[in-house]
Amino acid sequence: VEDAEERLNQTIEEFSRKLHEYWRADPLDFVPPPSLAIKATAGLGKTSKLIKKLISRNAIELGDIHYFVPTLALSEQLRADLDEELSIEVDSKTEGIFTLSRVTLIKGRDKTDEDGNPLCEKAALARDVAKLGLSVSTTLCKSGKKTCQFYDSCGYQNQFGDKEAEEAAEVKVLYFNKVYSEVKVMAHNHLFLNTKGRMRKPKLVIIDEAFWQTGIDETLISPTDLLTVQKPISAFIAQTLLNPEAPPLLKALRDAGYDEYQLAFEALEIDEEVEGTVDIKPDMATSTQGKRLSSSAYVVKTHILLKHLSAELGRVSRDESHVVRYEPESNEKKNPKAGQLVMTTRKHLNVDSDTPIIFIDANAQKEILEQFVEEVEVVEIAAQRKATIHQFTDRSFSKTKLLSPDGELLSQVMAFTAGVASKGATLVACTKGVKVAICGDRDTYEGASFVNFGNLRGLNDFAAFENVIILGREQPAASGMSDQARSMWWDSEESLRVLQDKSGNQPYTSHPRGYRGIRRASVQVQVHPDWRAQLLLEQVREAESEQALDRLRLLRGEGKQRQVYILSNVPLNVTVDYGWSWKQYQKSLEVLRACSWIVPKKTKDLMSLIPDISERTAREWLKELKTAESLIRNTIKESAVF
Numbered sequence: 001v002e003d004a005e006e007r008l009n010q011t012i013e014e015f016s017r018k019l020h021e022y023w024r025a026d027p028l029d030f031v032p033p034p035s036l037a038i039k040a041t042a043g044l045g046k047t048s049k050l051i052k053k054l055i056s057r058n059a060i061e062l063g064d065i066h067y068f069v070p071t072l073a074l075s076e077q078l079r080a081d082l083d084e085e086l087s088i089e090v091d092s093k094t095e096g097i098f099t100l101s102r103v104t105l106i107k108g109r110d111k112t113d114e115d116g117n118p119l120c121e122k123a124a125l126a127r128d129v130a131k132l133g134l135s136v137s138t139t140l141c142k143s144g145k146k147t148c149q150f151y152d153s154c155g156y157q158n159q160f161g162d163k164e165a166e167e168a169a170e171v172k173v174l175y176f177n178k179v180y181s182e183v184k185v186m187a188h189n190h191l192f193l194n195t196k197g198r199m200r201k202p203k204l205v206i207i208d209e210a211f212w213q214t215g216i217d218e219t220l221i222s223p224t225d226l227l228t229v230q231k232p233i234s235a236f237i238a239q240t241l242l243n244p245e246a247p248p249l250l251k252a253l254r255d256a257g258y259d260e261y262q263l264a265f266e267a268l269e270i271d272e273e274v275e276g277t278v279d280i281k282p283d284m285a286t287s288t289q290g291k292r293l294s295s296s297a298y299v300v301k302t303h304i305l306l307k308h309l310s311a312e313l314g315r316v317s318r319d320e321s322h323v324v325r326y327e328p329e330s331n332e333k334k335n336p337k338a339g340q341l342v343m344t345t346r347k348h349l350n351v352d353s354d355t356p357i358i359f360i361d362a363n364a365q366k367e368i369l370e371q372f373v374e375e376v377e378v379v380e381i382a383a384q385r386k387a388t389i390h391q392f393t394d395r396s397f398s399k400t401k402l403l404s405p406d407g408e409l410l411s412q413v414m415a416f417t418a419g420v421a422s423k424g425a426t427l428v429a430c431t432k433g434v435k436v437a438i439c440g441d442r443d444t445y446e447g448a449s450f451v452n453f454g455n456l457r458g459l460n461d462f463a464a465f466e467n468v469i470i471l472g473r474e475q476p477a478a479s480g481m482s483d484q485a486r487s488m489w490w491d492s493e494e495s496l497r498v499l500q501d502k503s504g505n506q507p508y509t510s511h512p513r514g515y516r517g518i519r520r521a522s523v524q525v526q527v528h529p530d531w532r533a534q535l536l537l538e539q540v541r542e543a544e545s546e547q548a549l550d551r552l553r554l555l556r557g558e559g560k561q562r563q564v565y566i567l568s569n570v571p572l573n574v575t576v577d578y579g580w581s582w583k584q585y586q587k588s589l590e591v592l593r594a595c596s597w598i599v600p601k602k603t604k605d606l607m608s609l610i611p612d613i614s615e616r617t618a619r620e621w622l623k624e625l626k627t628a629e630s631l632i633r634n635t636i637k638e639s640a641v642f
Contacts, residue, residue, distance in 0.1 A: 004044055004383035011038060011379050012053045019054075019356050023062055023203060037359035037369055040381035042550035043463075046360045047208065048081070055183065056085045060102065063170070063203035065183045068191055070209050070457050072111060075185045077460065078208075079103050082183050102182040106195065109136075109156050119155035122148070122286055128293060129280075130193070131219070132300040137194070139280050140289065148282045160198040167200050188214040192347040205357045209457040210539060212368050215349065216487045221305060221341040223326070225298035229273075233258055233266045234302050237309070241326040241341060250312065251319035260314035267306035274299050301343075308345050311491070318495045322486040344487035346371060362550065363543040365535060371488050385554035387562035389574055390631060392582040393520050397472040397567045402434050412586060413567065414438055417469060418446035419636040420565065424466030429453055429548030431474055453544040456551060463553040470545045470566045476537070478508045478528055485533035497530040517575035525570055542572055549574065563634055580631060588628055589636070591621050598641045599625050 018034040025031040040046050055065060067082075069075050086102040109120035110127065120126060126136045141148050141157070151157060169176050184199060188211040196202070226238035236256060240246045247255065253263075278296045280289050308323045323345060327337035349372040351357060359369060359376065366378045395401070395409075402410050417438070420426050426448040430438075435450045443450050449462065453474035462468075482498055489496075499507055508526035515523075528534040549564045566572065567582075591610070592599070599622070600606045606618045613621075625632070629642050 001044070001383050004040065004381050007379075007381050008038070008040055008044055008046065008049055009053060011036075011381070012049055015358060016054050016058060019059060019062070019204060022356060033354055033356040035357050035373055035376045037361065037364045037366070037376050037378040038381065039364040039378055040360075040362060041383045041385070042362045042547065043553035044381065044383055047078070050206065050358075050360065051081060051085050055082070059204050060086065060181050060183065061178045063177045063181045064200060065181075065204045065206065066196065066199075066202040067183050067185045067206045068188050068208065068211065069185065070188055070211070071455075072107065072187055074208075074457075075105050075107075075187060078185055079105050082185070086183065088179075104159070104182055104184050106159055106184055106186045106190065107156070108187060108189065113155045117155065119159075121150045121154075122289075125286060125290055125293070128290075132293070132297060133304050134278070134300065135194075138282075139278075140282055143282050146282045151282075163198060163200055170200065191215070191349055191351065194350060196350055201352065202355060205351050205355055206360065207357065208360045210361050210363060210543070212372075212488070212536075212539070213484075215347045215372060216484055217343075217345045217347050218483060218487065219301065219304070219343040219345075220337060221301045221324075221343055222298070223339075223341055226302055226305070226341070228298055229270060229302045231266050231270065231302075233263055234270075234306065237305075237324075238341075241324065244328075248319035249309075249321040249324065250316070253309075253313065258313075260310045263306050263310035263313060267303050267310060270299060270303040270306065274303055305341075305343055308343065308490070315491045316493050318493060320495045322490040322492070322496060325483075325486070342483060344483050345490055346487050349373065363539060363546070365539070367532075367535060368488070368539070385550075385574065387549075387552070387554045387564050388577050389517075389549075389564040389566065390578045390580060391515065391518075391566040391568075391576045392580050392585070393515065393523060393569045394581045394583055395567075396569050398475075399431050399433055399472060402472060403437055410434075410437060412582075413471060414445065416565075416567075416635055417448050417471075420467050420469060420563070420634065421446050421448040422637045423563075423634055425449075425462075425464065426467040426469065427451065427462045427465050427548070427551055428469045428471055429456060429545070429551075430471035434472060451548070451551075453548070456544065456547045460553070462551040465552050466561070467563045467565070468549050468552050470548050470564070470568060473541050473568045473570055474544050475526070475541050478533075481528055481533040481537050481540075482530070484536050485528075485530060488536065489532050492532075496533065499529050513571050515571045515576050515579060516573075517577060518579040520579045523569050523571065541570065545570070545572055546574065565635070578631065580628070584624055585628065585631070588621075588625055588632060591625065592632070592636075592640055597638050 015034055015036050022031050022033055038046055059065060067078065069078055082103045083101055087099050088102070089097055090100045091097050107119055110123040111119050113119060122140055126140055129136050129139050142151060148154070169180070184202070186195065191207065191211060192215060223238045223242055226234040236253070236258070237249065240249055240252045246252055274296065278292060278300065280292050305324060309321065312321060312323045324341055324343045327335070327340055327342050329339045332338065353374065357373065364378055366376060369376045369378070397409070397413070402413065417426070417428055428448050428450045430450065430453065432452045435452055439445045439450050448469070482496060486496055499509060509529050510524040511527045512522040513525045514520070528537050545566070545568065552562055554562055594610050595606070600609065603615055603618045603622060606622060607613060607615065626642070632640060
């Protein structure tokens with residue numbers, strides 16, 4: 001840990017040096033802005049060291065810093081940490097001594113203020129406007145002399161200061177930044193909105209934890225929408241996608257004589273119609289705005305699709321489109337994509353290319369980050385976890401098996417959880433469906449705290465816990481990962497690889513993978529046939545499990561006997577101390593119950609307690625019990641005598 005901490009400190013100090021050199025350089029020197037990703041084991045103190053060694057020490061004196069985190073809850077936690085380090089006492093002649101906070105939390109329109117009042121009265125409508133690619137500010141807030149009826153009292157608008165006044169003061173007032181610059185804390189979704197346009201330009205952008213899923217945009221379009229606009233290329237696209245015998249879309253467009261410029265021109269024609277069709281003014285009643293938006297959505301979606309397809313045609317020579325595909329009708333009632341065109345695109349990261357940026361993510365991948373920024377240096381810092389890691393390798397503990405009607409596996413897991421929780425504070429990470437099946441509408445069961453996969457990153461609430469159970473894994477459907485890969489790499493020359501069975505489904509394939517630290521036969525793990533979709537899958541499946549076990553901050557805690565139990569056969573990027581069989585573990589418990597939790601010393605004693613077993617079987621069972629003694633002691637509520 002000490003070596004990893006030293007390397008982390010050096011990495012931050014080197015970035016700080018480059019940051020200051022960049023802002024002091026003459027523009028004609030063409031010094032590139034520093035771009036860094038720190039890929040360090042969770043619990044090493046990346047955030048706290050950034051605050052102390054970069055932000056507090058010297059970065060904030062350069063100007064404002066924009067700091068992005070996954071959720072509002074983490075925003076609140078970060079604000080408290082920043083306030084503790086950055087707040088200063090000011091002695092004012094008019095107001096006396098008071099504490100000046102240098103942290104501002106920027107909330108989204110759909111959030112509430114401290115009194116529980118909505119920040120934006122039109123938050124739901126604003127979300128729909130943004131989804132269609134329209135400007136929320138000019139459509140709903142203020143445009144010329146037209147102003148929203150809630151504008152002056154709007155909690156969302158009131159979060160922002162006077163940008164022009166701050167920019168003027170930055171130029172005219174000596175040492176303005178040393179006293180008045182601050183850290184603006186926002187959730188990841190603001191990375192893809194024009195929130196920064198409301199504030200003066202930051203001198204540094206920090207993005208904490210993985211953000212790439214927020215940067216994926218998926219829109220469903222009815223095929224009839226493309227026909228309704230009554231434009232030739234739009235109709236051709238719909239007819240081609242609906243025809244299973246038609247060639248791939250990009251090839252079909254080229255064969256028909258359509259190029260990027262013709263698609264762009266038709267998009268422009270529709271854009272002119274959009275202006276007349278949508279015609280939403282900020283001062284209109286909310287109901288009127290909603291009706292107009294709903295009635296014109298098909299035109300806006302078609303316009304956006306043509307723009308994206310035009311860009312794709314101009315950038316790649318492949319035949320298949322990554323921007324749009326048709327999802328055939330199916331008997332699966334829960335599939336919202338059935339019968340729809342699925343448009344998948346990557347959002348633009350709204351950070352100026354000349355702004356220094358630093359990413360903090362234990363699972364950072366250069367190939368993903370460079371879809372959003374031109375270039376980034378990735379520094380990997382690994383540290384050994386201080387815990388005993390157990391993994392049950394003979395079962396997948398899939399959601400389907402856990403929630404099967406017989407309830408056998410779920411009841412076994414619930415007993416296991418209760419046993420572990422009886423030994424100390426325990427965290428359980430699982431899918432939402434499994435959590436509901438065990439906890440109902442609560443977040444606890446038998447004293448164990450439950451958290452969904454996907455809601456784990458950055459949380460410090462469980463740092464002092466003694467045990468963590470990784471129950472199952474988060475594994476989206478292969479078709480969903482294909483769509484995410486199409487979105488992320490929509491402008492890649494390489495076509496996406498998929499498998500397709502006779503029913504039209506797109507399954508995963510299987511690949512053998514071994515475990516680190518234990519001698520176990522390799523296990524067949526489901527993988528996506530395309531390397532990019534597989535990369536994203538591992539960010540969801542493996543990385544989320546690793547994030548869960550690191551909520552205990554396993555790099556420290558000398559003297560604590562932390563236990564990690566992985567109830568999944570998917571190998572992770574961790575060193576496993578003990579590999580176990582769930583089937584054998586359950587059999588050992590069955591034998592213990594038959595023995596009233598007292599393990600016989602001799603084979604014949606066990607045979608007398610359990611009739612109809614051979615001497616050989618009894619000997620093997622006793623051996624298994626002795627081998628698993630420490631595991632059993634730590635995972636049952638009863639007191640067993642070995």
